[in-house]
Amino acid sequence: xxxxxxxRKRITSVKSTQKITKAMKMVAAxxxxxxxxxxxxxxxxxxxxxxxxxxxxxxxxxxxxxxxLLVGTGEEKVHLCIVLTADRGLCGGFNTNIIKKAxxxxxxxxxxxxxxxxxxxxxxxxxxxxxxxxxYIVENISFKESKxxxxxxxDKVGKIIIEKFEKNEFDVCxxxxxxxxxxxxxxxxxxxxxxLNENKDDKDGSGNDNDYEFEPDxxxxxxxxxxxxxxxxxxxxxxxxxxxxxxxxxxxxxxATRNAGELVDRLTIEYNRSRQAAITKELIEIxxxxxxx
Amino acid sequence: MSNLFNIDIVNxxxxxxxxxxxxxVVIPAVEGxxxxxxxxxxxxxxxxxxxxxxxxxxxxxxxxxxxxxxxFKDNTLSVLTSSIFDLKEADKNFISESISSAEAExxxxxxxxxxxxxxxxxxxxxxxxxxx
Numbered sequence: 001x002x003x004x005x006x007x008r009k010r011i012t013s014v015k016s017t018q019k020i021t022k023a024m025k026m027v028a029a030x031x032x033x034x035x036x037x038x039x040x041x042x043x044x045x046x047x048x049x050x051x052x053x054x055x056x057x058x059x060x061x062x063x064x065x066x067x068x069l070l071v072g073t074g075e076e077k078v079h080l081c082i083v084l085t086a087d088r089g090l091c092g093g094f095n096t097n098i099i100k101k102a103x104x105x106x107x108x109x110x111x112x113x114x115x116x117x118x119x120x121x122x123x124x125x126x127x128x129x130x131x132x133x134x135x136y137i138v139e140n141i142s143f144k145e146s147k148x149x150x151x152x153x154x155d156k157v158g159k160i161i162i163e164k165f166e167k168n169e170f171d172v173c174x175x176x177x178x179x180x181x182x183x184x185x186x187x188x189x190x191x192x193x194x195x196l197n198e199n200k201d202d203k204d205g206s207g208n209d210n211d212y213e214f215e216p217d218x219x220x221x222x223x224x225x226x227x228x229x230x231x232x233x234x235x236x237x238x239x240x241x242x243x244x245x246x247x248x249x250x251x252x253x254x255x256a257t258r259n260a261g262e263l264v265d266r267l268t269i270e271y272n273r274s275r276q277a278a279i280t281k282e283l284i285e286i287x288x289x290x291x292x293x
Numbered sequence: 294m295s296n297l298f299n300i301d302i303v304n305x306x307x308x309x310x311x312x313x314x315x316x317x318v319v320i321p322a323v324e325g326x327x328x329x330x331x332x333x334x335x336x337x338x339x340x341x342x343x344x345x346x347x348x349x350x351x352x353x354x355x356x357x358x359x360x361x362x363x364x365f366k367d368n369t370l371s372v373l374t375s376s377i378f379d380l381k382e383a384d385k386n387f388i389s390e391s392i393s394s395a396e397a398e399x400x401x402x403x404x405x406x407x408x409x410x411x412x413x414x415x416x417x418x419x420x421x422x423x424x425x
Contacts, residue, residue: 041307048303048371052337052364151305151375212366215324215338224339225362228375235305 004278007271011264018260024090025253032183032246038149039180039239046236049229053196055212056222067219069226072195073171078115080170080194081105082157084177084237085125086245087144092252094178094186094245095124101188102176106133117170121157121238149238151231158231165194177237178244184251186244193233196226298331298368300347302356302377309377310347310354317348318370320363335366340374342415344422355380357422359415383422392419 002010060066083102085095109116119139120126126140139160143153164170173194178186214221300318302310318329321343327336340361347354361374378384398404399412 038306042305044301044308045303045305045373048301048364048373049362052362052371052373055364056337154305155375211335213334213336215322215327215336221337221339221362228362232305 001274004271004275007267007274011267011271014260014263014267018257018264021253021256021260025250025257028091028246028250028253032243032250035239035243035246036180039243042236042239046232049225049232053222053225053229056214056218056225057196059212059214060218060222067223067226069165069194069230070196070222073168075171076114078117078170078172079109080117080119080161080164080173082119082121082161082173082175082234083125083129084175084234084241085120085122085128086241087123087142088245089124090252091245091249092255094248094252095122095128097186097188098176098178099125099128101190102129103132105174105176105190106136119157119160149235149242151235154235154238155231157234158227161194161230161234162227170194175234175237177241178248180240180243180247183247186248189237189240191233191237193230196229296331297350298370300370300372302345302372302374304374304377309374310356312347312349314351315347315349315370319346319348320372321345321358322363329365329370331368333365335364337362337364339363340372341411342418344380344418345372345377357383357418380422385423388419388423392416392423395419 057066057070060070081102083098085098089095106116106118116133116136118129118133118137119141120129120137121141121143123140123142123144126137126142129137141157141160143149146153161173165173172192174190174192177189177191179189181187296316297314298316299313300310300315301308316330320327320329320338321341322338323341324338326343327338329336340358340363342359343357345356345358347356356377356379358372358374359376361372361377363373364371378387395412395416399409399416404412
């Protein structure tokens with residue numbers, strides 16, 4: 001049975017923790033709005049980019065000589081995985097969900113006897129993966145210094161990927177991030193960026209009647225455009241990720257605040273009970289003392 | 294019949310400019326400037342560093358553009374670029390920094406002709422901006 005003093009101390013400490021989580025929730029809510037706005041603003045670019053590439057790839061007839069970034073190297077031996085996580089913790093299952101998704105992919109690759117390479121973006125992902133997959137991690141990038149997500153950072157990652165591709169260091173590249181659905185739900189995503197998946201190609205089979213004029217020719221445009229597309233995809237993933245991170249943190253901190261409230265209630269009841277018990281005990285002592293006189 | 298069409302300029306962070314009352318746009322494509330009017334045939338092209346001019350009913354706007362892709366289709370011109378700014382709001386420091394970094398790049402030996410051409414062009418354009 002904890003003493004009254006102990007209980008009082010615990011109540012104060014839980015209360016101050018609650019204050020912190022509450023403040024973190026507010027901050028996350030404010031940041032979330034901004035991150036969400038940014039994610040929405042960034043969408044037209046990546047959508048347009050996708051459209052252009054789609055139109056271009058439709059008009060390419062010579063599939064064999066098409067840029068390798070589009071059609072792949074023809075092999076699937078070396079997989080490069082880009083795992084995008086946050087730099088900070090205390091955001092619920094945000095980082096863990098990405099890692100979980102990525103790990104199941106890693107296991108598949110390893111069990112198929114293919115080579116795995118990992119690039120982590122964000123320090124939390126690196127922290128969680130280095131225990132188990134240290135030998136596979138080829139690079140660890142963190143943008144702790146940059147306050148806002150900007151295209152230059154994404155471009156840096158994109159350039160690293162392109163450089164590795166040109167050196168034939170991998171055949172397939174996939175990125176892992178959280179897609180922002182709403183404040184409560186974030187869906188871990190796995191997206192293949194090299195070679196480009198053309199699964200949406202035949203959604204509208206009739207839309208093929210656009211005969212574009214190209215200047216310079218298709219191949220040259222494509223080979224210039226594809227590297228940019230990689231950076232764009234990564235940028236999009238980073239934007240989605242940052243919105244998800246804030247959303248996830250907000251929910252987590254909201255829960256924490258509520259739990260702390262419950263704990264305070266319980267502790268207060270316990271505190272009052274034991275105080276009452278002490279008073280009753282003292283009263284009994286006095287009464288029985290008086291009776292014996 | 295109107296001779297107006299739409300233009301959308303987007304950069305990765307946001308939609309930069311969106312207008313539905315332009316009648317001519319001059320873009321610095323890699324193989325020379327292209328003037329685009331309504332009902333141009335669908336075209337996809339690349340941009341080199343240069344000045345993009347947008348003529349709308351009410352005004353004329355000019356932007357410096359570093360690189361990008363244009364797509365014209367169904368009377369909508371989409372310009373995708375990673376670096377663009379309005380000439381009126383040009384930042385002198387930024388321009389001179391860009392010039393010196395491009396010149397530093399030029400002085401390296403290992404660049405190919407195409408890149409050299411683009412860089413030279415970039416320096417030229419930027420210098421002409423800073424004079425005005």
